[in-house]
Amino acid sequence: MKQKICGLLAMLLLLSGCGSSTPADTSPMSEDEITQMYSDPDSFKGRTLELYGRVFNEPEYDDDGVYFQMWGDPENGERNTIVACKDTSLKLQDDDYVHILGSVSGKHEGENALGSKITAPAIVADSVEVVTYQEACAPTLYTATVQTAAQTQCGYTVSVDSVELAEKETRVAVTVTNNGAAAFSIYDSSAKIVQNGKQFEREYNSYADYPELQSDLMVGASTTGIITFPALEKADFDITLTGSSDDWDESIAPFTFHCTFGDAAAQTQQELAAEQAAPTYMLYEGTATKSIDLSLTDTVIGSNKLWPTDTKTITTDDLSKLTQNEVAAVRNEIYARHGYTFTTDEWKIFFASAEWYHADSAYSNNMLNATEKANVDTILNYEKSAGGQQEKIRPEDMASQAALNYCQTTGWTNSRVNFVESRPAGGYYVNVMKIDDSDNSYEENYVVTVENGKAIVTGTEQLGEFTPID
Template sequence: MKKTAVLFFAALLSFFLCACSGESDGAAATPTPSPTPNLTLSEDEMERLYTDADAFAGRTVTISGQIFTGIERDSKGVYFQIWADPKNADKNTIVEYKNTDAALEKYDYVKVEGKVVGTYEGENAFGVKITALQIEASAVVTVGYIEAVSPTLRSVNVMSVQEQYGYQIDLQKVEFADAETRIYLSVTNGGKSDFSVFSFDVKLVQKGKQFEEQPNYAAHYPEIQTGLLPGITTEGVIVFPAIEQSNFKLVLKASSGDPLEVIAPFTFNVVVKWLKPALE
């Protein structure tokens, strides 16, 4: 899919110019208006958007993804392509944004708001036919990986601190997402020796099942440092597979450079509270 995604932007610009000039060719060239113009697409419609984009021409849409091409510019604006499904390099989307000052770069994660133009058909640099959703954007903003790829379904502020021999671990919060669970924590060496917590040795336990770390290198989350000298604090995110949005236990093994310091595993029991709906 990656190989078939790179378009010639010259052809893309020609397509936009032809589309504009074609508006004066007579009534026969005027597309049939959508029966529900300007309405934002529903979740069900979003599922069908990439298989039948022309059916939603004129409709309002919001799509997040990652830019995978260079940014083409002319006197009218910028043109680029995004993967709306960056994890699988899928859902190729062509964006026309009439903002010549847009500060965008290749590999940026973006949130695009605009109108569906329809399906673009063309050939890539290898002569292979490709199709892509085409959008005329009214707004494009850069966002982070989480918002674009792995939105938080539920966040739990834990704010629990444990300490041994002056070595401190602060479990800050937990984020549940469709494809992963994110553990935010900080480690502080307030002891007398060097101190380490290795993320690959952290275990998550829920309902009799044990989960290991599942690194997400594409997200570039901050990582906790090891071999901390006295007085040093490090913060990071440890990623696990997606789990139920319910109580679980987190077990962190740690060690210091002093063989006389016997450090027990740091164990956190995380309680996920569900709020009752407000009475009407």
């Protein structure tokens, strides 16, 4: 199958660079659709997706790119997937965990080493990032607070550095330092957790390749490792670690660490109640988008949301049913849900009427999930093309395009606009994720003036400090 993969996907890479034909639907795929793709890849040609996987077999390279097979279900070694990427500098090896952003090219058919026919979806990747097992299979859901995280007996210090709850496991990072008088060991195999009267034993994860604690630690040495347990509830619990030294005259009691989540019980109840209460959307009912001729000055959002942009993919057909104000409101609601601090009175007043909105100075675009990011791109592209609803180009769109043009001329050829806002001192803020051909990226906040039908990038502004551009 090896040469067939390379040859077929090299052709796919060439085709993906041609602009002669554009797929009818390039919208991001949901988790359910990704599952369906493995049964019928051709039905999802052109659709974009985000996927984690584990490389199996050695990748192949040629002048056009890199080609490899991966398990789309990395933990269970299932969902064979063929991937092609144009980045010839990408270094991969067997068993690497990867994060893929790309599009579906359709079904690939070939033979394995035993001559059996196999089929798998072929993906043309825009980006491939090598990640850890934890990122691919067991991302952190909650982090506990450890009370008295470092404890010392007889010069032997045991520290619990972090406690992370994931969907299928609990990770406890431990550091042991020997400033005592003899060799010292912490027995991770006898580590225990007690939560709500139930005891949990260590559960070894052979797939993760987490660092392990060293035993018989010599005087002056230290060791760090991760001990894994079964998945736990988001509720207080105790971790007990036992150890001993080679000095039998030393009496060393078990090290016990209490872990909390603040008012965990009340918070859990609130989360359960929130999950059980279906949200009410002002611009979406049943399975359809609707317009209410929303007013930015008179509307009270209350406990409602506008559109389910965090879980559903919005389309241009959806947007065509909305007014210009409603389209802009749906876009800004994506940022508002994560605490973005608006600088214009119009949006400050509008989202102040939402009970769920709380400005957060720590806001980052990284808080958006893949569906939200894709929806932002769809809405911005719709607004840029006027969507059949605007009679002239909006100054926001002119500012957005000017910032992208500036990025293009300065080498950031794959950049995208995150959002555009009016600037109190005049002009517009255009927040851009700058991306070059090597997928290096960072955010920049451009200041753009729009006058007499022309948009000019005048500088950048970070934390209120303006830097002019010559």
